[in-house]
Amino acid sequence: MWKAAFVAYHLLVLGQRLWAQDDVAAINPQDCSLDCIRQGGPGCDYCRITRADVKRALGFNSIQAFGSCIPWPCFELLGEKDPEICQHYVQAPNDVKVEFVHEPNPKSDTIVVSWKPSFYGIAFLRGFQVSLQALGGSSVACQLFLFHRNLSLPASHAQRVYKSDPFPNLSLGSQYAVTVMALPVPEEWERFYHSEIFSTRSCAEKNGLEQCKKDWYPTHIEVQQEGAAVTVTFNLAPPNLGIRSYFSLCYTNGMKTYTDIVPDSSTNQTHHSYQLSDLQEGTNYTCEIAANEVDAVRKTFTVQVMSVHKGGASPLSVTPSLALMLPLGLAMVVFIVVSLAALGKRKPNLQMKKLFMNPENISCTSDPSLPLSALCEVQHHQESGTQEEAVVLQRNGLTPPRLLICYSSYDGPAHVKAVMQLGAFIQQHMATQVCLDLWDSLSVAGEGNMAWHCRQIRESDFILVICSRGLSHRPEPPEPEGDDEDEEADGGLDFGSNAFSSDAAVKLIGEEVGRAKASGQDLSKYMAAIFEYSEESDIPVELRLVSHYRLTSDLVLLFSHLHGVALHRPGSYLKINHISEEGFTKLPAGAALQWAIYEAGMEMRAKSHCTVEGGD
Structure with a gap:
């Protein structure tokens, strides 16, 4: 009897484990028709909706960039006969x-x-909408998944894992924002979606360093000095990468020495040696070596050029000199040791310190895997030496400031691209969360342009207005010309059009600044900035009341404003790696920002030239 009970108990435990595993198993989308979803037939538990399904159901194509996604999908596809099934609140996944x-x-x-779906409102859950957008770009992809109309999930199914279809062809080494939205989406409800920012793998992470031309850099470097000659030996790139030339750059005390390197592959295909010239004796140099390719990764190494004494006395005269100098040298060593010990007791704090965030300094991080990163060093200069304090991020409990960027799209797509690249750089390397309408097009479309901007103005810690010539221009709305509008909409999103601009929001911000100034309120929330191709006169009169910057030369000042950091204190100054005017271009995002500003400047000058010729 007890054996049967024992066997039954084990079978029950095994069944519970199998049931639990089945309950949390990942659920993948399946193909099914819209008729099956609407009628609530079996086999339509979790269905992918295609662009063709939307066209058959609604009679028109959705926007190409949005795939099968449409505004208010539950109401459009399921709520025709029974609108009440699309009117319940469902919490975000x-x-x-x-x-x-x-x-x-x-x-x-x-x-x-x-x-995983939230158990709040899960009984009324009708599906999910997943969108993917590139940060700093305009590419968008979207997928729509629906349950059949009669399905009602219990709260226990909140532990189930749902999956999307694959999102292919994502650029390596790029940042994307993925948003998962729970359906239905009723009006006046903000907690229906969840967004995450992630980075795709670099070429080296996916394929290995030896397969990536852009990411490759020398890993073995050897420096030798014989007399006044300094020889550097490094490993060459694999032949399959097609790298034929390299360069070396050494710098110290404001002086730079550039060396072109063209190895002879017929002599050695694995290593190459070259000589550094025009280096001063007794000087330490910081050198970089890289492939002669655009945005190539640079390998840093140091070179200590020893002093070379030419000529000298004979060995017979050296020995007595050493015998006479040895006691004097020992006495000097003892004196120096005693002096250093006394100095160490008087100033014991001359050492590297790690500080955490307080009202007087900003906490940053240098971790390249995090989207919000910056490294700050405060260097104190004193009479007897140099003291450095490395300010390190304490990530627990730290909330990055939220920055809304507004601009005018009238100056053309190149100007809009420069704004997007600026937002991407601030997001990645200035420890700031950036809000930009081009990155949140789904919410802008759902809320409306002005409603979205009004909410962001209220919720943001800072507002940065990028001023340009287009702020003073108010074009007339274009008149429709036949069916061209529909054809353009079906071909994709026009991210440079006035439909996505924030011109009206800029006027609203100007009015807010005027009211705040009249009532004596703090204006530090508002900032204005111009790119290098714009003029001070492009800043509206009301925005001249707030702090304004010229980018990219004032990136450090902008960082100081966002984080409340004093750039100068008695006996110290703030140094921010990769945000200085000469250092930000070493980052891929900084180089992309500089190039975008250059292209926008060329376009603006060409437009001005055409305007002058047209006037003549």
Whole structure:
């Protein structure tokens, strides 16, 4: 009897484990028709909706960039006969994760998004909408998944993991924002979606360093000095990368020495040696070596050029000199040791310190895997030496400031691109959360342009207005010309059009600044900035009341404003790596920002030239 009970107990435990595993198993989308979803038939539990399904149901194509996604999908596709099923609140999904899957193309990545539904309102859940957008760009991809109309999930199913279809052809080394939205989406409800920012793998992470031309750099460097000659030996790139030339740059005390390197592959295909010339004796140099390619990764090494004494006395005269100098040298060593000990007791704090965030300094991080990163060093100069304090990020409990960027799109797509690149640089390297309408097009479309900007103005810690010539221009709305508007909409989103501009929001910000100034309120929330191709006169009169900067030369001042950091204190100054005017271009995002500003400047000058000729 007890044996039968024992066996039954083990079978029950095994059944519970199998049931639990089945309950949390990942659920993948399936193909099913809209008729099956609307009628609530079996086999339509979790269905992908295609662009063709939307066209058959609604009679028109959705915007190409949005795939099968449309505004208010529950009302449009399921609420025709029974609108009440699309009027309940459903909480946003949680535990959103991004998983990299196999992608044979070495130049791109493919991801699959997974998430869990919230148990708040899960009985009324009708599906999910997943969108993916590149930060600093305009590419958008979107997928729509629906349950059939009669499905009602219990709260226990909140532990189930739902997956999207693959998102292919993502650029390597790029940042993306993925948003998972729970359906239905009723009006006046803000907690229906969850967003995550992630980075695709670099070429080296996916394919290995030896397969990536842009990411490759020398890993073995050896420096030798014989007399006045300094010889550097480094490993060459694999032949399959097609790198034929290299360069070396050494600098110290404001002086730079550039060396072109063209190895002879017929002599040695693995290593090459070259000589550094025009180096001063007794000087320490910081050198960089890299492939002679655009945005190539640079390998840093140091060179200590020893002093070379030419000529000298004979060995017979050296020995007596050493015998006479040895006692004097020992006495000097003892004196120096005693002096250093006394100095150490008087000033024991001359050492490296790590500080955490307080009202007088900003906490930053240099971790390249985090989207919000910066490294700050405060260097104190004293009479007897140099003291450095490295300010390190204490990430627990630290909330980065929220910055809204507004601009005018009338100056053309090149200006808009420069704004997007600026937002991407601030997001990645200035420890700031950036809000930009081009990065949140789904919310802008759902809330409306002005409603979205009004909410962001209220919720943001700072507002930065990028001023340009277009702020003073108010074009007339274009008149429709036949069916061209529909054809353009079907071809994709026009991210440079007035539909996505924030011109009206800039006027609203100007009025807010005027009211705040009249009532004596703090104006530090508002800032104005111009790019190098704009003029001070492009800043509206009301915005001249607030702090304004010229970018990119004032990036450090902008960082100081955002984080409340004093750039100068008695006996010290703030140094921010990779944000200085000469250092930010070493970062890929900084180089992209500089190039975008250059292209926008060329376009603005060409437009001004055409305007002058037209006037003549």
